[in-house]
Amino acid sequence: MAYDLPLIWQAADWPNLHANPERIQEALSRARRAQGIVEGRLALVGFEHRLTLEADAWSQDAMATAAIEGERYDLAAVRSSIERRLGVGGQDGPAAPRNVEGLLDIMQDAVNGSQEPLTHQRLHGWQAALFPDGYSGMRRILVGAYRNHREPMQIVSGAHGREKVHYEAPPSSQLPVEMSAFVTWFNSTAGQDPLVTAAVAHVWFETIHPFEDGNGRIGRALIDLVLAREMGPSSRLIRTSQRLLEARKAYYDELEAAQHGTVDVTRWVLWFLEQVRVSCESATVTIDATLDKARFWAAHEKAPISPRQRKVINVLLDAGPNGFEGGMSTRKYESIGATSRATASRELLELEALGLLRRAGAGRSTRYYIALDGWAPAPDAGATAQAPGG
Incomplete structure (x- = not known):
């Protein structure tokens, strides 16, 4: 027109x-x-x-x-x-x-x-x-x-x-x-x-x-x-x-x-x-x-973690709540941290023990999420703890 x-x-x-x-x-x-x-x-x-x-x-x-x-x-x-x-x-x-x-x-x-x-x-x-x-x-x-x-x-x-x-x-x-x-x-x-x-x-x-x-x-x-x-x-x-x-x-x-x-x-x-x-x-x-990220690091500023662990945590934090699709697996950690499967598995368990990550699932379906409310799917009550998988 x-x-x-x-x-x-x-x-x-x-x-x-x-x-x-x-x-x-x-x-x-x-x-x-x-x-x-x-x-x-x-x-x-x-x-x-x-x-x-x-x-x-x-x-x-x-x-x-x-x-x-x-x-x-x-x-x-x-x-x-x-x-x-x-x-x-x-x-x-x-x-x-x-x-x-x-x-x-x-x-x-x-x-x-x-x-x-x-x-x-x-x-x-x-x-x-x-x-x-x-x-x-x-x-x-x-x-x-x-x-x-x-x-x-x-x-x-x-x-x-x-x-x-x-x-x-x-x-x-x-x-x-x-x-x-x-x-x-x-x-x-x-x-x-x-x-x-x-x-x-x-x-x-x-x-x-x-x-x-x-x-x-x-x-x-x-x-x-x-x-x-x-x-x-x-x-x-x-x-x-x-x-x-x-x-x-x-x-x-x-x-x-x-x-x-x-x-x-x-x-x-x-x-x-x-x-x-x-x-x-x-x-x-x-x-x-x-704000969640700032509060998270304020709560864990003295956590004895390595630069590689900090890098992986920041990847999860930067993705936001449920933003890192599928959660962090051993295989993903291995790739992001450029390390071995055994090291990735051990360091994920360390982060969980320190309270920085929460585990969901079991066996090869094990995934880790930031330990903040609302940042991980609801836990499966029937899941049993096993070694983390791929």
């Missing part, structure tokens, strides 16, 4: 969320409760552990926002760059390519500069950072400026000759007015609910689609900026891009639905708020696992 509602985004009452304010408030309350739990849990996390959590979340979100656009990055390079930026971790991974560093620059600026006004120059800089050589794949594109070509900007999918046009953005000649309206609105949202503002900002920006390429990544960086206004760097833990990647088809469908018809974006806002709620609940699980 062509863009047939000129200057619709300048309407004085846009966005129209009055069609069903009760549903908006209900969805917002659910998302806010989940967000509050995240912030409450974070208050229990020490500074160093919080930085590690931020590094993990930022890495996953950077990978996700790129993957939504079909880009595949090297996680080790992304993580290494983020560790250097935050001053945590080993910081010894491979160097990231310039375009990857550019994406991380944008995400960093969005969060660290969340209190600064949004400007056209800032948006131009973000887009230029994504395409440092001026190319998108094999195609030369305009960087550091809004698109200015005469042909329509269309969002399409499908093979060549069978393309489906999902949406046609406003013509380039209209962009100065459209983007001025957007930037003015964006900078006037102080005091409005950040979650609703983030939802509206994203759909509005994606509807204008002001750049030749990079609109999706920049639009998701705007979400990061709005959330960071309230939460600061801790907002990274919500990982909205990762959630949007997990719900990629629905994400595209909801954007497309919002870009057609009227200016009522209630359906989009409701959907977005639900994704924030889910993301916050996932963040809470991650934070709880980090």
Whole structure:
């Protein structure tokens, strides 16, 4: 469908969320409760552990926002760059390519500069950072400026000759007015609910689609900026891009639905708020696992264990509750610890005797789990203790 509602985004009452304010408030309350739990849990996390959590979340979100656009990055390079930026971790991974560093620059600026006004120059800089050589794949594109070509900007999918046009953005000649309206609105949202503002900002920006390429990544960086206004760097833990990647088809469908018809974006806002709620609940699980790990090592800091045993324990802890599929067996220990079967069996028994691991099953089905409540399956009352198997 062509863009047939000129200057619709300048309407004085846009966005129209009055069609069903009760549903908006209900969805917002659910998302806010989940967000509050995240912030409450974070208050229990020490500074160093919080930085590690931020590094993990930022890495996953950077990978996700790129993957939504079909880009595949090297996680080790992304993580290494983020560790250097935050001053945590080993910081010894491979160097990231310039375009990857550019994406991380944008995400960093969005969060660290969340209190600064949004400007056209800032948006131009973000887009230029994504395409440092001026190319998108094999195609030369305009960087550091809004698109200015005469042909329509269309969002399409499908093979060549069978393309489906999902949406046609406003013509380039209209962009100065459209983007001025957007930037003015964006900078006037102080005091409005950040979650609703983030939802509206994203759909509005994606509807204008002001750049030749990079609109999706920049639009998701705007979400990061709005959330960071309230939460600061801790907002990274919500990982909205990762959630949007997990719900990629629905994400595209909801954007497309919002870009057609009227200016009522209630359906989009409701959907977005639900994704924030889910993301916050996932963040809470991650934070709880980090707290469990910290408490675990605090309780066992004087345990007489070897570096190899500590390494295996950390593998289990990093996987989270029930995250290490099938538990730790002698065979897995042998592989992870690069040791013999006999040594693996003996060291697992030592860890059990010291109270670091709990045993489940018997014989060749024997498995070990972290000795924390909720981190292992319920014991089989009929099982009998035997030597651990493979």
